[in-house]
Amino acid sequence: MDTKASSSIDNQAVIYSRRNLLSGFLFGLGLVAFIDEMVFHQLLHWHHFYDLSTTSAGLVSDGIFHAFSWLATVGSLFMVADLRRRGAWWLKRWVGGLLAGGGLFNLYDGLIQHKVMGIHQIRYGVDLLLYDLTWNISAAVLLIAGLILIFQTNKTIRRKGVS
Template sequence: MTARPSGQAGRSTASGGLAGLGLVAFVDETVFHQLLHWHHFYDRSTADAGLVSDGIFHAFGFVAVVTGLFLLADLRRRRTLVVGRWVGGVLLGAGAFQLYDGLVQHKVFGLHQIRYGVDLVAYDVTWNVLAAVLLLAGAVVTLRARPAAVTA
């Protein structure tokens, strides 16, 4: 049995969290910004400013995924990865990003809305309920995952 210090469970969760955050940012950017053209990251200026903000947002998501995967590779190399905690972290990171986007960026700061020219209630409810489901699933998976006992 390989030793897994208790701190590695936290690193597994953090690595998954970064990967999940970046993954959902990528999906948001690709689907809602590029394919559907529903909004840009920042819609309170010109279309050019919106495109630049999308590029910065995309770079942020990419860095989060790459950082999470580098941490994952390090955990695997050290044989300290707690898979359940990593998966839970992915779900927690995805849900945290989704909830932050839906509440803070959409409502508090008004950087953009999910979609324009429609009644937003159904979109907002769906967006934030999905975030809550991801967070709840991540919490359950993370709490159920137990690192293996440390061996001498």
């Protein structure tokens, strides 16, 4: 690809920088929610999305949670398809959004849903400290990695003078 075409693609990506970020964020959020629901809810049976009621209510809450994760993931991929069609998909910014979205979701889940609201725990009948530390530290690492990529791409946006 020649330099002029590459520069044109970069400008398009910068113009659509917010859409790249949002698409990545939704994909990360949806992907992490989908993995959480599939692994911890369905395969391991460690908890449901909402454990403060009956098993039936927990299963219904899992279904709603699964639908949410699926919609976020599929919706984000439609956004990627549009960005690619426009020649405006910015992989680095998108991955930053993906990592930030996944990390923020897991941190919210681990701190707010598990601890503040108490609607479920990672697992029951065990000492939770190791589970909580692993969950929340890995979430924070994902979030920080995503924010680093987002801040790096923000420099490119400022350098090109596009908001």
